[in-house]
Amino acid sequence: MAHSMEIRGAAKSRDGVALVTRSCGQGTPFIWGHCLLGSMAAEDELEIFDWSSASDLARIVRYDARGHGVSEGTDDAHHYSWQHLAEDMLDVVAAEAGEQPAVVGGASMGCATALMAAYAAPERVKGMVLVLPPAAWGRRPAQSRLYHFVSGVVGITGSLPFRVLNLLPKPPGPAASLRGMQRTVMGNLAHMEPEVVNAIMGGAAISDLPLPEKLRTLDVPTLILAWENDFAHPVESAEKLAELLPEASLHVAQEHAQSQAWPGLVREFLGGL
Numbered sequence: 001m002a003h004s005m006e007i008r009g010a011a012k013s014r015d016g017v018a019l020v021t022r023s024c025g026q027g028t029p030f031i032w033g034h035c036l037l038g039s040m041a042a043e044d045e046l047e048i049f050d051w052s053s054a055s056d057l058a059r060i061v062r063y064d065a066r067g068h069g070v071s072e073g074t075d076d077a078h079h080y081s082w083q084h085l086a087e088d089m090l091d092v093v094a095a096e097a098g099e100q101p102a103v104v105g106g107a108s109m110g111c112a113t114a115l116m117a118a119y120a121a122p123e124r125v126k127g128m129v130l131v132l133p134p135a136a137w138g139r140r141p142a143q144s145r146l147y148h149f150v151s152g153v154v155g156i157t158g159s160l161p162f163r164v165l166n167l168l169p170k171p172p173g174p175a176a177s178l179r180g181m182q183r184t185v186m187g188n189l190a191h192m193e194p195e196v197v198n199a200i201m202g203g204a205a206i207s208d209l210p211l212p213e214k215l216r217t218l219d220v221p222t223l224i225l226a227w228e229n230d231f232a233h234p235v236e237s238a239e240k241l242a243e244l245l246p247e248a249s250l251h252v253a254q255e256h257a258q259s260q261a262w263p264g265l266v267r268e269f270l271g272g273l
Contacts, residue, residue, distance in 0.1 A: 011063065011095035013088045015079075018072045021063040021092065025055025028126060029097040030270065032062045033089060033110025035132070036204055037185045037192070039069030046184050048259075049107055049131065054267040058103065061096045065109070067196045068188075075195045080203025085109070086116035093117070093124055103270065105129030108233060112136075112209060115241075118220050119210050127273045128222040129266055132230070133237040136209040143232060144205040151201040154194045215244040222248040223269040225262050228255075 006024045013019060022040055032051065034043055040062050043049050051060055066088055067073030067080060078084060093102045103126050104114040111130045118125040135143040189197065209215075222245050226238035235252055242250035249269075253259040 011092045013066065013091045017066045017074065017088070019063050019066060019088060019092060020070045021061055021096070023059055023061040023096065024052065025057075025059045027056070027058045028270070028273065029093070029100065029102040030054075030058040030060050030129070031089060031092050031096065031102050031104045031114075032060060032129075033065060033085075033104075033106030033113045034062070034068070035106075035108035035110060035181070035185070037068065037188045037197075037200065038107075038109075039064050039188065041069055042184045042188055046180055048181065049262075051263060051266050053263050054270050057267065057270045059096075061092065063092050065113070067200050073196050073199075075199045077199045077202025077206065080200045082109070082112045082116045082203075082207040082209075083120075084203070085113040086120055089113050089117040090121055090124060097124075101126040103127040103129065103273065105131065107131040108134050109204065112207065115209060115215075119215070119218055122218060122220060125220055127269070128220055129225070129269065130222060130238075130241065131225045131262070132233040133224065133226065133241055134233055135231070136237050137212065137240075139234060139236065140208045147201040147205040151198050151205070154197045154201070212240065212244050215241070216246065219246045221269075221273060223265065224248055224250045225253070225259075225265065226250070227253040227259055 006022055009021045009023070011019045011021055030051070032049070034040065043062070054060065064071035065085060089104060093104065096102070101124055104117050105111070105128060106114045111133050114128055115130060118128055224238050224242050226233065226235050228235060238250055238252065242248045251265055
């Protein structure tokens with residue numbers, strides 16, 4: 001993410017947690033949430049989800065979710081459910097946009113957060129950018145079991161296994177790829193407090209998207225971006241959302257090179273609102 005003319009700040013959640021923000025550009029506020037165990041710094045390192053090319057059309061506001069990056073956190077799993085994280089995003093919307101409707105978006109956990117925020121308060125949302133929709137509905141139980149497993153490992157060994165894995169040579173391949181995203185998450189795991197990781201994983205394990213029939217009435221312009229061959233973010237989730245949401249368009253990258261077109265698609269979407 002480009003940092004020219006970047007403004008740093010913080011928004012307070014309704015339960016008093018400080019959420020560190022960065023913003024740049026001008027125009028309609030575009031509130032962006034990162035992936036599970038990610039952060040703004042991790043996205044900078046990964047060089048993916050960079051929407052700075054649209055900073056002449058929107059004021060791009062990123063923030064570290066509670067317990068992630070440099071934001072404050074708690075050790076209560078319920079504070080990391082998608083519903084609760086959506087309340088945090090709406091608090092960022094209020095702090096950054098005031099009474100003005102904002103565009104909300106995110107990747108993976110951030111995607112779910114944005115969708116839940118729009119579902120809870122559609123009058124506050126002008127549009128959605130949903131990137132890598134996570135496993136949901138019938139696919140969610142398997143993903144929840146994985147989160148419980150990781151939580152169990154952390155509970156027994158702390159962050160030691162992830163520190164060891166983080167020391168191994170990084171495999172070749174473009175940084176802005178599925179492999180690069182997984183490496184970055186693993187690196188974050190190596191440095192996070194075990195109690196917070198347990199709470200984050202617990203929150204993810206108890207979360208799911210609203211029932212499909214409830215999303216059919218969410219009449220908000222939506223751009224959905226997905227890629228192939230990702231168990232945690234199956235194309236099936238993106239396709240179902242595109243079917244359910246009345247004003248949605250879907251783009252699926254079959255290979256890494258195609259995901260490099262995403263910034264242009266986001267710019268086009270923001271310019272059309």
